Amino acid sequence: MVGKLHRHPWYVASALLVPWLTLASPTLLRLSGAPPSWSVLWLLPWAISDGPVSGALAGLGLGLLLDALTLDGATQIPALVLLGWWWGRLGRKGPPIERSFSLGLLALIGTFLLGLTLILQRLGLPPQLPLAGSLRTLLTQTLLTGLLAPMICSLLLLLWRQQNAPSRG
Amino acid sequence: MPFGRLPRVPSLQRLIQAWPWWLLLLALVGVRLSKGAVLTDAYALLSRPFWPGTAQREWLQSAQQLDQRSRLAQLEQDNRRLRTLLGLQRANPQEVTAAVISREPEGWWKQLVLGAGELQGIRLGDAVVGPGGLVGRVASVTPTTARVALLTDSSSRVGVWVGRTQSMGLLTGVNGSRPELRFLVKDPQVRPGDVVVTSPASTLVPPGMSVGVIQSVDDKAVPAPTAVVQLSAPVEAIDWVQVLVQPRQAAP
Numbered sequence: 001m002v003g004k005l006h007r008h009p010w011y012v013a014s015a016l017l018v019p020w021l022t023l024a025s026p027t028l029l030r031l032s033g034a035p036p037s038w039s040v041l042w043l044l045p046w047a048i049s050d051g052p053v054s055g056a057l058a059g060l061g062l063g064l065l066l067d068a069l070t071l072d073g074a075t076q077i078p079a080l081v082l083l084g085w086w087w088g089r090l091g092r093k094g095p096p097i098e099r100s101f102s103l104g105l106l107a108l109i110g111t112f113l114l115g116l117t118l119i120l121q122r123l124g125l126p127p128q129l130p131l132a133g134s135l136r137t138l139l140t141q142t143l144l145t146g147l148l149a150p151m152i153c154s155l156l157l158l159l160w161r162q163q164n165a166p167s168r169g
Numbered sequence: 170m171p172f173g174r175l176p177r178v179p180s181l182q183r184l185i186q187a188w189p190w191w192l193l194l195l196a197l198v199g200v201r202l203s204k205g206a207v208l209t210d211a212y213a214l215l216s217r218p219f220w221p222g223t224a225q226r227e228w229l230q231s232a233q234q235l236d237q238r239s240r241l242a243q244l245e246q247d248n249r250r251l252r253t254l255l256g257l258q259r260a261n262p263q264e265v266t267a268a269v270i271s272r273e274p275e276g277w278w279k280q281l282v283l284g285a286g287e288l289q290g291i292r293l294g295d296a297v298v299g300p301g302g303l304v305g306r307v308a309s310v311t312p313t314t315a316r317v318a319l320l321t322d323s324s325s326r327v328g329v330w331v332g333r334t335q336s337m338g339l340l341t342g343v344n345g346s347r348p349e350l351r352f353l354v355k356d357p358q359v360r361p362g363d364v365v366v367t368s369p370a371s372t373l374v375p376p377g378m379s380v381g382v383i384q385s386v387d388d389k390a391v392p393a394p395t396a397v398v399q400l401s402a403p404v405e406a407i408d409w410v411q412v413l414v415q416p417r418q419a420a421p
Binding site for chain 2: 006019020024025030034060068070071072073115118122132136137140141
């Protein structure tokens with residue numbers, strides 16, 4: 001149910017890269033001004049490697065950090081917790097997920113759902129906003145994260161699976 | 170674990186053994202509640218060697234001097250006279266120059282993070298200007314950083330004025346790259362190309378400051394016409410901004 005990754009402080013500390021990259025927001029890795037969802041790119045391999053409980057808790061931690069770095073109005077916590085749990089379960093069932101296409105697709109769906117929860121929360125808050133701007137951000141961020149996931153998630157997954165491997169064998 | 174079965178509740182002893190994780194969770198909640206006070210301050214400290222150079226700062230200062238020289242004296246005089254008649258207070262704000270250390274002009278939150286905060290006198294609600302005009306207002310502050318909600322952010326509302334037709338409106342961020350101007354009258358008679366400035370009656374932001382240019386007008390909008398405004402300050406390119414710090418009133 002729970003892997004061993006969270007026992008390594010350095011791997012846990014690697015989550016700090018998410019707020020760091022969110023703040024630094026490298027220009028080269030933006031699409032039409034929108035950055036990728038760094039939280040999804042880190043959480044996906046972590047949850048697949050370390051299981052649903054660890055994935056959900058990591059989602060909670062990341063959500064708290066990212067909510068602290070953004071203006072008020074909507075939270076990312078519920079979506080990240082659910083995604084961490086879901087990806088953790090996927091990692092524990094069936095053949096291991098390692099194909100680039102699968103990782104890209106999971107990141108694509110995850111970013112889309114994360115963005116959708118933000119839009120839904122904003123629709124519930126007064127004043128009502130036109131959807132056009134939010135949909136543009138949703139689509140560009142989803143596309144960019146889906147494109148980056150095969151590269152970044154594959155590397156992280158490879159690294160973290162090696163840590164969890166002895167317990168499986 | 171099969172579907173539909175909830176994970177077993179861990180024993181009290183296991184929960185106690187996991188005390189470092191509870192401590193971590195508590196720390197994360199602390200960071201969340203302080204709106205990233207420790208996190209953004211650490212980021213500001215570590216990224217200081219990579220902050221933008223002084224070239225644009227000097228350019229900004231010379232542009233502002235030019236702007237000040239080119240102001241029409243008559244307009245200033247009229248402004249003062251009218252504000253006195255209206256009984257509006259206008260304190261002279263102090264200017265704090267700050268580097269932009271993080272920007273997100275097109276993400277979910279349209280925001281900037283500045284490398285100056287409470288220690289430099291910046292407070293919530295202070296207006297932030299760059300070359301070209303108003304950029305936004307300070308939305309949260311830590312000791313060494315300040316987060317600015319851009320005019321394009323959905324939380325932004327600023328009263329503005331179209332000088333040519335003398336019509337008032339509310340500039341509202343709609344989370345796109347350009348904010349929407351909602352007029353208060355049914356026939357504002359504006360057209361693309363009209364210049365938009367901050368409202369002369371504004372007490373939240375300095376009056377008469379450049380905001381942008383009307384790009385298109387929707388006359389059929391209900392209940393009043395709306396317009397799309399192209400902002401005059403290029404947020405994607407600005408490395409230095411000035412925060413207009415309002416003088417604080419002494420406690421009685």
